[in-house]
Amino acid sequence: MPEIHQSIAHHYHERTKYDPETLSAKSQRLDWAKQPVPFKEYRIGSSFDLKPYILENTPVPDTANAQWWQRISRLLFRSYGLTAKMPSMGSAVYLRSAPSAGGLYPAEVYIVSRGTELLPPGLYNYQCRSHSLMHYWERDVWTALQEACFWHPSLESTQIAIVITAVFYRSAWRYEDRAYRRIFLDTGHLLGNIELAASVNDYRPHLIGGFVDEAINDLLYIDPQQEGAIAVLPLADLLDIKQNLPPGRTALPSATETDYPHIPDGQLLKYFHHHTQIQSGTTGKLNLPAVKQEKSLEDKYNFPFCLKIPTATTAIEWGNKLVDLENTMHKRRSTRAYSGEDITFDELKALLDFTYQPQNYIYQSLDPAPDYFDLNLIETFIAVCGVKRLEDGCYYYAPKAQELRQIRFKNFRRELHYLCLGQDLGRDAAAVIFHTADLKSAIAQYGDRVYRYLHMDAGHLGQRLNLAATQLNVGVSGIGGFFDDQVNDVLGIPIEEAVLYITTLGRPR
Template sequence: MSRSLPISAYYHQRTKYDPETIAQRGKQLDWSKQPSPFKAYKIGTSYDLKPYLELDKNEPEWEALSFFLLLSYGLTAKIATGGGQSMYLRSAPSAGGLYPAEVYLISRGTELLPAGLYHYQPQTHNLLRFWDDHCWAELREACFLHPALEKTQLALVTTAIFYRSAWRYEDRAYRRVFLDTGHLLGNFNLAASIHGFRPHLIGGFSDRLMDELLYLDGEAESVTSVLALNTNPQNSSFGRTTLPSPAMLDYPELDDGELLSALHQASKIITKASVPPRQPDALEDKYNFPFGLKVSLASISAETRYSTRIDWGEDLEELEETILKRRSTRGYTGEALTFDELKQLLNFTYHPEDYGEQGLMDDPDYFDLSLIETFVAVSGVEGLDSGCYYYAPKAQELRQIRFKNFREELHYLCLGQNLGRDAGALVFHTADLALAVSRYGDRAYRYLHLDAGQLGQRFNLAAIQLGLGVSGIAGFFDDQVNDVLGIPDDEAVLYITTLGVPRDQ
């Protein structure tokens, strides 16, 4: 049946939370069916990475790989949940602690790792080689001969086990799966800088060939991203990070419970499409409202260029410590942030070029940041009026949209979570979904949430380093966010990051 909306826009409309219908969506969780966050293989050759965390083995290549995986997705804490059960936290956050993402490593064949397929097992910090054969040619074919795979010897692959999130969040889980994977990509980029790697992000691949390469069924578990892992951290990004899928307009009426799977299948790439050259980024920020206050965040002189830069310590030691101690904040005091703290948070998230001198990648890969817009609802920031602001990263300024204290409305918009009410600021990542789909087809929905998740992870780590609290929110009243904050109607809200002074946990 031909429709007016592509299936990604249809999915987005159908999975919105609305005050009048959210009670109907709720269901009693069957805790006996709670999925395990760990995947096990019954056979394979195990490579124990734990000994190389001791720094006394004098095997720098193993140490680099071990720490890189630990910082990206390793276990960082164990919390008792009652009844003799425990929940394990990881270096990347995940909605509900469900961790739908899995990490695989493909080796072309090195002195370190023989050719084959490897699965990272965070519960034991092991690499399990479950297929010992040369498969690099198949990887390159699945990625349409992407140039980033020509000279490197290792590749990372992320997958999603959808039921882990759908068990709790039902069809809306597709959003959360890709936000969670975006957090993981953010860690890959930052941990790589610490330990001498350069990831090259590949989002355009044949889903069927990648799933077959890893022996996945493509439905219960499927590939979500590929990264060529170069051992030369100085290499700049090259090759396209994106390719389009079709925009599906012919699909049946879908029942609840069918939306997630239908969108994933529709957003797959079957063959490499002919794509026009990538358009240069716009020279100016999207919105320049003719009214309201404009607050500059830029340094005023060469001498103070880095005045808003976060210091990550010698050899990025403090970044490593921050990744390992990161936690999602459960409550805020309601106290105000300082204006300098907000500037530092925005600077680290949107201006990686300011951190090259510290050893961080100054051009980390994203899919298409030109599609992501950022709005900041200020409830308590010293020196800033309460209200909603558009963040213009090119001009480095906040442009006021509405002048109002939104604390109670934010509490409501965030489904009654006190985090929304008590935070000093809430950052909203949005996108013009119609524009994104016109550029990348239904696959745009993946790219948007992956990029929003990666930006959210940079906020996470910057806030922790500054001694602040931070927590992401993917459950909110979609349309009401636009109405309350005055955000343009064509901006679909992807993700919210709350920032504030943490209450003692």
């Protein structure tokens, strides 16, 4: 009789934790001869050049057709376009509007067109180096997309959809099996950009995480051993009243795999991905209401006798027609070093407001309820070391009550330096934000596939923090490498909360 293990998601998470006693033994020197190229090339197909439509003040014909091209061009550029060229080891690294761990950019962006007057039916790959769409398959595949997505209602009236895939080796080359975490955090950054860029350009993306993986991979003609679909986003055109659609269900469950063999190092990532897939023929098992997950009415943690500090504040202003938001998406960079100086409590409150209170931005034409997979599963803790008018310590952020609840009184600079693998960003930051989730409870709701959802949601929140910090001239940098278990022990975070992502904030040096 086969041995019963913990679920494969639990197994993966435990096995890819960084531990101070074993990390140095596992570290390997990178083989630079095998460094992956973060771009995809096609030898055949026809190209649609988007560069003439990239900026609002670019002279283009004042026609409905030109305006449509301008909107799709700006959406893609703000989401994943190249924003800078940096020299690196005799070569160059091209930075994009969405951050990526190690500058490896594992995500690929595809467009599926139902067939419109301007965009013929078929499959397109977004070529960010040339800011163009490569039309590499010219037949209608929309019905196949609908079937693979269990006939999701958002695909009934929309004409185009974004599909995001991951090219696994791009991250695994550097981060090995733990790369799976970073791939989905990076995709979450991209989802955050798509959400905001869509609002700027009168689109509404409808997030779909529940689909038949094999069917989407086959539809895109990708090699599932090297690349896999991870999110589908039908784009509703808000200028077409028929496409003003109600939100649909974003997340569907997969199986929970407990019967698995010993998996050698280097094979865990691909094995885990394969066993979080939804298989064809499971429609009956996925008979769930087509509505978004209801928000719980109260925040998860209400520690007795803790100090409670309100965080409600004035919304960040993003300028006429959101021009400041577009500029911020273009100039955003991860901070490389902090000075150790304080930030203000007003700045921290504004960052939290933009990230967790989107309803406060409806008057600026931003989506008041953007799609996530399930934010009820994500918790937020903040280690404060240098925020004016806020005592040092660890706080739980309660987004529904809009308050900080202090759980430990201490300056954690030395400990944060250690927890972040000796990175000075942890030591010199004014505040460090931790996104966590109760993995056991999450798997009980969504099966092992929830590991994808959790990290994409954490990355999405992280990208909103990135953009808000950039707008306020606060330094910001995400950290995906940390001593997992020690974070809970040092900061007093409940032990059942698995740490997903860290975002550091401070004054740039």
